[in-house]
Amino acid sequence: MTKRIFGHVPGYPEGSLFCDREELYEAGVHRHRQAGIAGSQKEGAESIVLSGGYEDDQDFGNTIIYTGYGGRDSKTGQQTHDQPFTRWNRALAYSSQNGLPVRVIRGSNHDSPYSPPTGYSYDGLYTVESFWHEIGKSGFRIWRFRLVRISEHFAPGQLIEEEQADYSVKRQEVRVVQIVRDTAKAKEIKALYRYKCQMCGTRLKCPAGPYAEAAHVRPLGVPHSGPDSADNILCLCPNHHVLFDNGAISIAEDFSLIGDPGNLTVHRNHHISKEHLAYHREHLLVGFYEDL
Amino acid sequence: MTKRIFGHVPGYPEGSLFCDREELYEAGVHRHRQAGIAGSQKEGAESIVLSGGYEDDQDFGNTIIYTGYGGRDSKTGQQTHDQPFTRWNRALAYSSQNGLPVRVIRGSNHDSPYSPPTGYSYDGLYTVESFWHEIGKSGFRIWRFRLVRISEHFAPGQLIEEEQADYSVKRQEVRVVQIVRDTAKAKEIKALYRYKCQMCGTRLKCPAGPYAEAAHVRPLGVPHSGPDSADNILCLCPNHHVLFDNGAISIAEDFSLIGDPGNLTVHRNHHISKEHLAYHREHLLVGFYEDL
Numbered sequence: 052m053t054k055r056i057f058g059h060v061p062g063y064p065e066g067s068l069f070c071d072r073e074e075l076y077e078a079g080v081h082r083h084r085q086a087g088i089a090g091s092q093k094e095g096a097e098s099i100v101l102s103g104g105y106e107d108d109q110d111f112g113n114t115i116i117y118t119g120y121g122g123r124d125s126k127t128g129q130q131t132h133d134q135p136f137t138r139w140n141r142a143l144a145y146s147s148q149n150g151l152p153v154r155v156i157r158g159s160n161h162d163s164p165y166s167p168p169t170g171y172s173y174d175g176l177y178t179v180e181s182f183w184h185e186i187g188k189s190g191f192r193i194w195r196f197r198l199v200r201i202s203e204h205f206a207p208g209q210l211i212e213e214e215q216a217d218y219s220v221k222r223q224e225v226r227v228v229q230i231v232r233d234t235a236k237a238k239e240i241k242a243l244y245r246y247k248c249q250m251c252g253t254r255l256k257c258p259a260g261p262y263a264e265a266a267h268v269r270p271l272g273v274p275h276s277g278p279d280s281a282d283n284i285l286c287l288c289p290n291h292h293v294l295f296d297n298g299a300i301s302i303a304e305d306f307s308l309i310g311d312p313g314n315l316t317v318h319r320n321h322h323i324s325k326e327h328l329a330y331h332r333e334h335l336l337v338g339f340y341e342d343l
Numbered sequence: 344m345t346k347r348i349f350g351h352v353p354g355y356p357e358g359s360l361f362c363d364r365e366e367l368y369e370a371g372v373h374r375h376r377q378a379g380i381a382g383s384q385k386e387g388a389e390s391i392v393l394s395g396g397y398e399d400d401q402d403f404g405n406t407i408i409y410t411g412y413g414g415r416d417s418k419t420g421q422q423t424h425d426q427p428f429t430r431w432n433r434a435l436a437y438s439s440q441n442g443l444p445v446r447v448i449r450g451s452n453h454d455s456p457y458s459p460p461t462g463y464s465y466d467g468l469y470t471v472e473s474f475w476h477e478i479g480k481s482g483f484r485i486w487r488f489r490l491v492r493i494s495e496h497f498a499p500g501q502l503i504e505e506e507q508a509d510y511s512v513k514r515q516e517v518r519v520v521q522i523v524r525d526t527a528k529a530k531e532i533k534a535l536y537r538y539k540c541q542m543c544g545t546r547l548k549c550p551a552g553p554y555a556e557a558a559h560v561r562p563l564g565v566p567h568s569g570p571d572s573a574d575n576i577l578c579l580c581p582n583h584h585v586l587f588d589n590g591a592i593s594i595a596e597d598f599s600l601i602g603d604p605g606n607l608t609v610h611r612n613h614h615i616s617k618e619h620l621a622y623h624r625e626h627l628l629v630g631f632y633e634d635l
């Protein structure tokens with residue numbers, strides 16, 4: 052299988068129309084021929100197809116309450132048992148936890164004013180704001196996902212490579228670069244440390260998988276222009292990320308922490324730029340410069 | 344002094360023009376007659392005026408690199424010593440740390456293509472994405488703030504009271520409701536616990552002030568429709584906030600934690616709704632429902 056794409060698929064902008072599932076599949080926009088959700092529980096959900104399968108779905112256009120997979124009788128389509136927290140349901144939970152964008156496709160048989168008259172339409176990127184479970188209309192446990200449309204002002208592919216290009220989308224970037232980070236270098240670094248914080252060793256164990264954050268030592272964006280490369284990324288728990296970004300903690304050249312006892316844990320395969328560390332001490336650390 | 348307003352001032356939409364500083368002051372859009380920054384280090388910065396005072400400012404329109412206050416000779420306006428991390432500089436750092444919006448006003452004497460021809464123009468809300476220090480053009484330490492414009496799609500006042508009203512702005516809400524939360528009930532609860540996490544007692548000490556997060560027990564927004572009231576808010580560290588929102592941890596009726604040893608610390612003046620706790624256990628907690 053080719054590498055998963057989280058975001059727009061090149062060549063298929065929002066609004067692209069498809070005759071059938073096969074065409075969707077061939078385009079790589081929804082890479083599963085039958086299932087409503089494409090993705091994996093280890094990497095997240097790439098895309099979903101709304102096609103009228105679930106009686107509990109609610110479509111408000113920019114907000115969608117989406118029902119997970121499973122628990123249905125294959126013949127009648129009726130809900131006959133509880134939905135599991137596995138596979139695609141967990142994939143959507145993973146996407147929620149890690150802020151990954153999900154492609155939303157509507158089919159003509161999906162009962163909504165936003166559905167296309169025929170075939171399928173690719174309707175853009177959504178984030179999975181939250182996930183939860185409840186007893187559905189049929190009396191069985193279902194998983195639910197609140198999907199919220201990502202503003203059309205943001206053109207995702209663009210920001211990955213050309214971070215400084217367009218100031219008008221900078222606000223969206225806050226959320227979106229975080230998304231993008233997770234798919235590339237950031238994920239690599241987090242995996243290297245098995246999601247344990249390099250400052251305190253904490254590993255947050257969540258149902259959809261462990262959680263850690265990628266912190267850039269020299270910040271991205273003007274005027275710092277730090278690179279999104281492994282030598283500029285740390286794996287931190289959210290608490291230490293806040294302390295690091297807000298100038299409470301920095302790192303000395305010998306990897307001892309400034310502003311906190313202890314040392315930064317550094318994996319032998321992780322080269323951290325001394326230059327970027329110096330930049331953080333010099334410009335981001337507040338305690339070093341002024342006693343509070 | 345009247346209560347600080349973080350966000351638009353009612354009656355003065357983006358694009359409002361003012362003849363002079365006095366008019367700005369009277370309107371409550373920039374509530375300091377001389378200083379470029381209005382606000383306090385305990386509550387954050389409400390607004391800034393760009394009026395050509397600092398040689399280091401850079402204005403890209405939607406992104407502004409803004410220089411802090413102080414360090415200048417009152418007669419010549421030249422930078423003659425280091426800028427301190429106090430008062431208004433710290434107010435902007437506080438706004439950055441806590442995600443508060445800042446009103447930006449441009450004066451005609453500010454050297455930028457975005458300045459008005461005469462007087463002052465209110466140019467909308469910006470977030471302080473980051474703050475740092477560096478040696479300025481004059482050879483002295485200056486504080487710098489990267490301000491990024493909040494999309495015009497978001498009408499801030501609106502969301503505070505009418506959370507469910509407009510689905511088209513739901514995405515912005517992610518960031519913005521967090522902002523709004525901090526000014527009202529959330530701040531009250533955080534102060535009650537002196538920014539210590541109710542689950543682990545951690546208090547993150549940052550240069551601009553302590554940091555904690557307000558976690559809603561029953562989530563806001565459809566379909567949960569949890570209220571933004573004290574009985575539905577907890578003061579948590581970012582780590583426990585992640586665990587709580589992602590269904591790793593919940594709270595029993597007797598305040599013992601589920602999924603983690605220990606108990607929730609509850610202040611005698613903090614009434615937490617048992618109903619909302621039950622909602623979280625019932626719908627958000629994953630471990631309780633399915634063993635992973």
